[in-house]
Amino acid sequence: MTHIPRIGIGGPVGSGKSMLIERLVPMLAEKGYSVSIISNDVISKEDADRMRTNLATNRGLLPENLVIGLATGGCPHTAIREDPSMNLSVIEEMESKHPDLDLIIIESGGDNITTTFSPILADYFIYIIDVAGGDKYPRKGGLGIESCDLLVINKIDLAKMVGADLEVMRRDARKIRNEKSFEFINCKTDEGVMKVTEHIIHNVLLDSAPKSAITQKV
Numbered sequence: 001m002t003h004i005p006r007i008g009i010g011g012p013v014g015s016g017k018s019m020l021i022e023r024l025v026p027m028l029a030e031k032g033y034s035v036s037i038i039s040n041d042v043i044s045k046e047d048a049d050r051m052r053t054n055l056a057t058n059r060g061l062l063p064e065n066l067v068i069g070l071a072t073g074g075c076p077h078t079a080i081r082e083d084p085s086m087n088l089s090v091i092e093e094m095e096s097k098h099p100d101l102d103l104i105i106i107e108s109g110g111d112n113i114t115t116t117f118s119p120i121l122a123d124y125f126i127y128i129i130d131v132a133g134g135d136k137y138p139r140k141g142g143l144g145i146e147s148c149d150l151l152v153i154n155k156i157d158l159a160k161m162v163g164a165d166l167e168v169m170r171r172d173a174r175k176i177r178n179e180k181s182f183e184f185i186n187c188k189t190d191e192g193v194m195k196v197t198e199h200i201i202h203n204v205l206l207d208s209a210p211k212s213a214i215t216q217k218v
Contacts, residue, residue, distance in 0.1 A: 002099040004036075005204045006091065006106060008080060008122030010144055013110030015130045016154040018047040019187040020196070021105055022054055027197040029061045032210035033102040036066040036094055038087060040079050041109045045069030066098070076109030077116075084121040091121075100211050103204065113142025124204045126196070130155040135164040138182075139172040150199050151182035156191070 009017050018039070025035050037055075039048035048069025056064040068090055072079040079086055087106060094104060106122055108115055117125045127148035129137050132155055138145060145151055151173055159166050166184060173182045181199060185192030201207060 002095055004091070004095055004099075004101050004104050005124075006104045006122050007124045007126060007200060007204055008106045008108065008117035009126045009128065010080065010108035010111065010115035010117065010148075011128035011152075012112060012130075012133070015110070015128045016187050017107050017110070017128055018051060020126075020128055020152065020154065020185075020193070021107060022051060023187050023190055023193045024105070024197055024200070025055050025061055026059070027194060028103065028200070031201070032213055033201075033205070034100060034210065034212060035062055035103045035105060036068075036098065036101050037062075037105045037107065038068050038070060038090055039107040040070045040072050040076060040087070042076060043071050043073065045071055047107065066094075066101075072109060076111040077114070080106065080108045080121060081116055081118045084118045087121055102210055103200070113140065113144050115144045116147055124149045124200070126150045126152055128152040128154055131159045131164040131166070131169070132162050134162070135159075135166070135168045135172075138169050138176055141176050145173075146176060149181070149203065150196065151177060151180070152196060153182065153184050154187055156184045157186045157188065 011017050028035055048067055052064055052067035055061045056067055070086055125148045127144040183192050183195050
């Protein structure tokens with residue numbers, strides 16, 4: 001069975017996980033990549049319903065049945081780390097029915113700074129925080145901030161309003177992550193989001209052409 005590359009996106013409640021996906025998918029679609037989304041939440045499927053409406057129903061960027069909401073019914077960690085069987089079952093079905101997909105995005109339910117993904121579930125892990133939590137956020141560390149492949153710091157437009165110093169966040173992120181990548185973004189204006197897209201294309205898709213383009217050449 002074809003292994004479709006997977007990225008996991010985790011972060012605290014309200015940090016912008018769903019909005020980041022809503023910004024990334026159009027940029028990836030513009031480049032020809034076919035994407036599916038799995039959105040985990042404890043009891044609600046609201047985020048999945050919103051993304052399905054915005055990305056599939058209204059914009060036609062992917063089929064509606066490729067945006068899937070999972071109500072995990074427990075700690076968000078469980079479904080993406082301790083026991084990812086629920087997500088793996090959905091992915092196995094996707095890989096069987098849609099081998100033409102280029103990428104699967106898995107959104108974690110909102111949780112704290114210890115969120116991480118099981119390596120058997122996600123090939124690449126993006127952790128997102130926002131400046132409203134204060135410029136001490138990167139310095140405080142945590143599994144998510146320290147171990148993710150890419151740290152994303154969202155809502156930079158709010159920095160002045162909440163008294164957050166972006167240079168302090170930049171200095172601390174660089175220090176605590178041992179020079180691993182991080183990006184500042186504003187999902188409302190798309191500022192910095194293309195850089196996140198480029199990380200995905202380079203590090204997850206290995207700069208390969210979309211499968212649809214390869215098929216057309218054959």
